[in-house]
Amino acid sequence: MSEALLKIDALTTGYDSTMVSKSVSLEVYPSELICILGPNGAGKSTLLKTIAKLLEPLSGDIHFCGKHIDLLDTKSLSQYLSIVLTDRITLEYMTVWEFVSLGRFPYTNFMGTLSQKDKDIVDQVIDQLAITHLQSRDLSALSDGQRQRVMIARALAQNTGLVILDEPTAFLDLPSKVELMALLSDLCSTKTSSFLVSTHDLDLALSQADRIWLIDSAGDLHDGAPEDLVLDGIFNTVFDSQQTYFDQDKAIFVNSKNDFASIQVKDSGLSRQWLIKALHRIGYKATDKDDTKACIEKIDSQWHLKIDGQALQFEKIYDLCKYLKLR
Amino acid sequence: MKSKTPRFLFLLCIFLGLFVLNISLGSVSFSFSDTFSAIIHQQSDDKTLELILFSFRIPKTFTAILAGASLAVAGLLMQSLFQNPLAGPFVLGISSGASLGVSICILLSSLYGLTAFRSKPTLLLASSLGSFLVFLAILACANRIKNNTTLLILGLMFGYISGGFVSVLFYFSQTEELNTFMQWSYGSFSRLTPEYYHLFAIPILLCLFASLLISKYLNAFLLGENYARSLGVSIKKFRLIIVFISASLAGIVTSFCGPISFIGVSAPHIARYVFHTSNHFVLVPASIIIGASVAILADIISGMPGTGYTLPLNSITSIIGAPILIWVILSKKKAL
Numbered sequence: 091m092s093e094a095l096l097k098i099d100a101l102t103t104g105y106d107s108t109m110v111s112k113s114v115s116l117e118v119y120p121s122e123l124i125c126i127l128g129p130n131g132a133g134k135s136t137l138l139k140t141i142a143k144l145l146e147p148l149s150g151d152i153h154f155c156g157k158h159i160d161l162l163d164t165k166s167l168s169q170y171l172s173i174v175l176t177d178r179i180t181l182e183y184m185t186v187w188e189f190v191s192l193g194r195f196p197y198t199n200f201m202g203t204l205s206q207k208d209k210d211i212v213d214q215v216i217d218q219l220a221i222t223h224l225q226s227r228d229l230s231a232l233s234d235g236q237r238q239r240v241m242i243a244r245a246l247a248q249n250t251g252l253v254i255l256d257e258p259t260a261f262l263d264l265p266s267k268v269e270l271m272a273l274l275s276d277l278c279s280t281k282t283s284s285f286l287v288s289t290h291d292l293d294l295a296l297s298q299a300d301r302i303w304l305i306d307s308a309g310d311l312h313d314g315a316p317e318d319l320v321l322d323g324i325f326n327t328v329f330d331s332q333q334t335y336f337d338q339d340k341a342i343f344v345n346s347k348n349d350f351a352s353i354q355v356k357d358s359g360l361s362r363q364w365l366i367k368a369l370h371r372i373g374y375k376a377t378d379k380d381d382t383k384a385c386i387e388k389i390d391s392q393w394h395l396k397i398d399g400q401a402l403q404f405e406k407i408y409d410l411c412k413y414l415k416l417r
Numbered sequence: 418m419k420s421k422t423p424r425f426l427f428l429l430c431i432f433l434g435l436f437v438l439n440i441s442l443g444s445v446s447f448s449f450s451d452t453f454s455a456i457i458h459q460q461s462d463d464k465t466l467e468l469i470l471f472s473f474r475i476p477k478t479f480t481a482i483l484a485g486a487s488l489a490v491a492g493l494l495m496q497s498l499f500q501n502p503l504a505g506p507f508v509l510g511i512s513s514g515a516s517l518g519v520s521i522c523i524l525l526s527s528l529y530g531l532t533a534f535r536s537k538p539t540l541l542l543a544s545s546l547g548s549f550l551v552f553l554a555i556l557a558c559a560n561r562i563k564n565n566t567t568l569l570i571l572g573l574m575f576g577y578i579s580g581g582f583v584s585v586l587f588y589f590s591q592t593e594e595l596n597t598f599m600q601w602s603y604g605s606f607s608r609l610t611p612e613y614y615h616l617f618a619i620p621i622l623l624c625l626f627a628s629l630l631i632s633k634y635l636n637a638f639l640l641g642e643n644y645a646r647s648l649g650v651s652i653k654k655f656r657l658i659i660v661f662i663s664a665s666l667a668g669i670v671t672s673f674c675g676p677i678s679f680i681g682v683s684a685p686h687i688a689r690y691v692f693h694t695s696n697h698f699v700l701v702p703a704s705i706i707i708g709a710s711v712a713i714l715a716d717i718i719s720g721m722p723g724t725g726y727t728l729p730l731n732s733i734t735s736i737i738g739a740p741i742l743i744w745v746i747l748s749k750k751k752a753l
Contacts, residue, residue, distance in 0.1 A: 177641050
């Protein structure tokens with residue numbers, strides 16, 4: 091096995107003397123996409139900032155490629171680790187290309203002169219992130235999704251083994267979130283860099299991450315493939331509350347209602363599946379058992395409802411649900 | 418990317434034009450051809466012209482050039498350090514320190530009847546001492562604090578303290594002493610006498626050169642402290658260097674010319690607007706030329722050519738500086 095990009099030993103993080111996450115020991119290897127999950131305030135950002143040396147650890151050790159973080163000055167560290175933070179950069183009069191080229195900062199002379207190799211790397215990264223059409227655009231004229239790609243491009247231009255991203259999917263619309271995570275996953279498989287990403291988008295993390303670090307509200311960190319954590323039931327212990335629980339079959343969060351009335355559904359296929367979903371939302375549990383009191387059947391694209399001796403017909407699931415709810 | 422050279426040449430032409438205008442115009446105006454030949458031959462048949470030109474107008478214009486360039490670069494450094502477009506050379510409280518020094522000095526002269534305390538060298542010493550003490554205080558803070566904003570707040574507080582002392586001075590003083598203070602606070606490029614010129618010019622030139630040398634790091638500061646650090650910039654060290662250079666420039670100019678407002682805030686904006694860049698390798702030299710030009714322009718206008726009157730320099734820099742800034746900001750909004 092290759093050398094660990096990052097090795098954390100009994101690391102405890104926090105501000106001043108307030109402990110946030112405790113005694114974490116982990117190793118990160120090349121080409122891993124690691125998502126850090128946890129409720130608000132669990133210490134995701136604190137952990138990331140401590141690894142990035144923006145915060146001092148309360149105790150414990152951090153090694154980059156075998157070198158202790160305290161022995162690396164800021165200049166050397168910048169060649170092991172790059173970051174994408176939530177800090178909003180308000181810059182005018184700087185093109186995307188110029189901004190990405192700032193990632194070459196640790197490698198240029200005091201005049202900041204870009205060598206041909208530096209320029210090639212910047213072009214290559216811009217191409218990889220599919221932002222070539224934006225490269226001469228001003229940084230202030232980008233959408234949030236484009237801006238996030240540009241931020242990642244700058245970090246990649248820094249050419250480091252480890253890239254830390256603090257909530258890169260926040261503020262993005264759903265398609266952009268999916269795109270961004272897929273992009274990170276792609277980059278992991280084509281590059282030897284590893285990505286350490288904190289996020290609140292659990293479903294995306296579960297589908298794209300190679301590995302998940304789940305921090306619970308007590309500050310303990312659970313490490314494993316997403317599937318490991320699901321099977322261990324960790325998500326339930328961390329996220330379950332009175333209103334929601336984590337469905338281990340479907341890997342989604344659902345409303346927990348316990349007083350479900352049962353109703354028979356005589357239907358099959360896709361329409362059955364969506365009807366059951368709708369019924370579940372309004373507090374009914376579908377069964378296959380014969381039920382003379384409550385039964386829904388689909389005949390000629392009409393929903394036939396028999397309930398408490400009444401027989402009704404509905405054209406749409408919406409109308410059916412509205413009736414059942416108001417009953 | 419468009420070449421910056423034509424724009425630099427354009428600015429240089431404006432600068433040279435203003436330079437010639439400033440040494441030709443004044444309470445006595447000379448023709449351009451006379452002025453030119455006098456400069457080229459280092460002498461003139463017209464002895465009045467020679468005297469006015471070489472012992473008054475040319476030194477004054479060079480003072481304006483150095484002062485304008487210093488304030489512009491000091492303002493640029495502060496705007497980049499604080500990532501705040503409103504920052505200027507005096508946000509750290511340097512000019513407040515100088516006013517405090519001068520006001521205490523005048524107050525003492527009024528209380529003890531020491532008219533010597535109101536002489537030019539004493540006032541120079543007082544304002545230098547005042548800005549130097551604030552300068553030391555700021556450096557001490559810059560070395561300790563974690564957050565840049567703290568520096569801004571400290572600067573503001575120095576301003577209040579000195580404002581308080583100035584009010585006390587006003588309360589106790591006679592018209593004459595008030596006049597001395599007001600005269601000082603109007604600012605002027607003609608106070609500097611030849612024997613002090615090296616004290617003024619050499620440190621300024623060194624600081625301007627140093628600003629060019631740290632341009633790469635200033636570019637990193639544009640991304641904010643966290644990103645700058647992740648790019649390998651030692652934040653504490655460079656914050657100290659930036660504050661040192663900026664406060665030195667502002668302090669030297671204030672000591673010798675008084676608190677000259679607005680050039681420092683507006684010149685960097687004009688530079689960004691003209692060159693459409695945030696790159697300090699362009700902005701530092703551009704701010705130097707623009708700051709110098711604006712200072713000369715303000716000097717020409719305050720001299721009120723042909724009238725024999727002289728207006729306070731400070732009011733002119735505000736009156737011409739603010740509209741320039743308004744124009745730059747509004748036309749930028751349009752462009753977006």
